[in-house]
Amino acid sequence: MTDTHLRGRDATRVSPAGDRSRFWTARRKDALTGYAFVAPELLGVLMLVLIPVGLAAWYSLHEWNVFSGELKYVGGDNWVALTTDPNIPSMLGATVVFSLGVVLLNMALGLGLAVMLNRKVRGIEFFRTLFFSPVVVSVVAWTLVWGLLLQDNGVINELLKLVGVDGPNWLNNGPTAMIAVIITQVLRSAGVNMVLFLAALQGVPAELYEAARLDGAGRGRMFWSVTLPLISPTVLLTAILTVIGALQSFAIIAVLTQGGPETSTTVLVYYVFQQAFLFSKIGYGSALALMLLVFVLILTVVQWQLRRKFVFYED
Template identity: 60%
Template structure:
């Protein structure tokens, strides 16, 4: 005879997936352990970004809505007055023009020279390792030391004019001429950082399959046609990367201007970052300086987005 056991009504039976009463027990699965490990790994970077990136950006925007006089100890809310001043500032137009001229010259000369050097050093010739080291060494040199040395070389009686006098050329005062000051700063910056882009281009060139060049040679394509039809499309992702890095870096230049020209002659080499520094730390107009910082951030953001959106038109494998 079988004996049946009755379960009282309202009393839940124990299940393997949860405790009595129907409440599910937290399952410490492998997936959740992996997720927790991932969050712990990114926590230091996330905390650093919040403290040193997003919080300062928020404070800069907050300061741009105020007039902060450190010497007088005043901090007054002005609303959009600083932004109206940006639109009416007559000096700012020349500053933006100088910034555009510097950025354009730096990007064009830097990328062109870096790609030219990378193509040359990608050939199988003697001494390529030595020349790679020679062109890359300025990248690891202190920026201030590099700029100070070039400041002495570009003086009226400096080393550059001394070398020109050996061939009968009377050189100008490079850092004090209206037409030569900006060019001098651009050349100094190009020589400082061209090695970094050269190494990036060289790595990209070494990843291009040799079979493509062999097939193009069989079809009768010359070196120039191979360069434009094979080399440039294959390394276009690296070109995009270097262009974004160079554009952003050109808009943040400060030490070169401060050491070489101090924004002169006049305001011909006063770029936006140096003008921001003058307003905030020389004239103690921190509210207006913060507003210029917001303007700089907006310019960098817009240019980066434009370059990223245009990649689909010319970057290989992008659609």
């Protein structure tokens, strides 16, 4: 057999490996690595967001009797019921009041704590940990403790008696019950905003404050003209996260007031739970859940669009 034939057979034998090496280029390997890294996140979005939303849309067109297992198609009846439900106005009103209270107080308290703790003094880490610690406490345990404190004969009213104030029955009166759930929510979650604001404040260049002092600016002017514009991207982020968190607050209301007294603290997310799981109206509860999703999306888009007017980017 000639050398030419041997070389031809060898070339034929190694050609598949050559094809594979040409296919797995560096660019394709990098792309595969990227897909492998994002695959868990995409899988999580698919399993925990897209599929549940799709199922909620499907169930909103049906009425499901969970006891008999009967699934009956009702078309748009559940959506029509949203326009005739007498509880919708009070529920939306409670949702607006609760969300505004939580968002405004949470951001104000978080920013105030961050400003106070943005100092290089001895022991400051202890206070940062102290104010952040409620975030890691079980929400149910936190709410149960506050439920005891807010009783008619609880610690808070006993402290008020020491200064001559007759405290109300916090959880059995509509306005005070709403105040109670707002404060309980804010005190537990403000630590997250505090950490975000603190990180933003530590990124503000010190030379800008020095230049402002040389121009005669006081503390208030420096905060409004230097600090706030430079941390405005963080303000936008915390506003979006706090609004979403307020609209999704369920455990504190479920444990503290169960939506009462009457419907004074029945916010939208708790009303979804009532209709779907307490009254077994899975289809109507699904329609309410989708309405909550639409509200969250609209508010998020509105806040995101406002960044063009209120958010300052250094670049």
